[in-house]
Amino acid sequence: MKISTVQFNPILFDKEFNINKMLNLIENVKSDIIVFPELSTTGYFFLHKEEMHRYSDSFDSETIKIFQRISTDRNQIIVFGFLEEAKEHFYNSAAILFPQAKYSQVYRKTHLFYKEKFVFTPGDTGFININYPDWDLNIGTLICYDWRFPEAARTLALEGADIVVVPSNLVTKIWHRSMPARALDNHIYLAVANRIGTESRRDEELYFNGMSVIYDFNGEVLDLATPTEETIVTAEFDPREARDKSINAMNDIFTDRVPKYYFLG
């Protein structure tokens, strides 16, 4: 099975450009799974709720339907970040779209970063691992700052994820130190789709640092992008190889866990 993460530069407030860009990029990707960055369709740096409605989508909007049709037609799983509006709340969400649409779901970002707290509502979906039986695949999704909390990837792995995909708009670089540990600690594949470029609002400029990456279950880099180029990162993987959590004849990193002594309240 092949997965690609697409690194590009979404333009703030230019949804038409971004969606067309994404559709063009998909044309060139033959992988089974395609992952785009966080808030791919809209850009990132929203500061006022008043400016958000015209760029938002509900999960049954025409935007989502376009990508759902492509997922089905091309037989590819497509994951991308979008600005979701639901019941007068804005969520920093990811659409996880399967060729069989009945498996498609939305994940709403649990841990909000920085000024996202001004405009977004914290996610209420919890962490979602989806079993896609047609491909014998278990795929979990996190969004950007969710990486900072080892409990997030752990939860998905314990729910059975073989691979975790991470649509991101990362502005700090410290994530490179922990992201491979998320893969190793859980013996799962992990794919980060980070964006590139900058966004300025008022006096503040955000620099998104690219380096989209796919790790194997030991946290080894399978493919890695530069910090600044539009590019596609691709790796082959076998989801079944993530399932055996044993590391020698006596130890299994999941059955060795001792939750009664874990304080995580």
Added chain:
Amino acid sequence: MKISTVQFNPILFDKEFNINKMLNLIENVKSDIIVFPELSTTGYFFLHKEEMHRYSDSFDSETIKIFQRISTDRNQIIVFGFLEEAKEHFYNSAAILFPQAKYSQVYRKTHLFYKEKFVFTPGDTGFININYPDWDLNIGTLICYDWRFPEAARTLALEGADIVVVPSNLVTKIWHRSMPARALDNHIYLAVANRIGTESRRDEELYFNGMSVIYDFNGEVLDLATPTEETIVTAEFDPREARDKSINAMNDIFTDRVPKYYFLG
């Protein structure tokens, strides 16, 4: 405040040599905290319970008392791994000894590695963070394979640990990928005292890979040993600097946690 981890080669079944070695090493270390490897007093590779009693110590044994007296006399915290016997069980334990003996405690290794499962009982103490008020210090202890479980360091950090010390006899090298993440993820200092040398039993040789290390709260290396030399690794640190978990004006990696969505059973 200064911490040192002591990297040396304990000799299996030669408790007198090991203890004298440790006492000599302490003479040369002026740091406030001294950490020795796992099972420092006895060596590591026990295979039969029958061979263990003559090398074991209870936590009120003369061996522990010797180190407790030194801790008090020299005003140093001393942590070392030992073979504990209690109520007909053997534990892979660490003595955590404070100048004020009433704070001293034993930690019994929670996660047993490989053939330890033949001879040791899994620890029943849980993870222990000790507040030492005289020095305004919170110190947690893990032993070796406990590193493999992000919940272990997380538990200690949530209990308030400023620094986690890790007496170890590491035989795999993959720990270098996750150990710095334990420090970064929890914004705590972390000090690994790993041993060097080899031990052979029957047809099996274990190679202990040294590289004892002290990380700051970003997972940056403060001091690092070679894989093979007897040596002392030392760093200065300020325990108070581990306590502010904020990373910008809007985010705090502890208060941002959302336990209701963490599945860790």
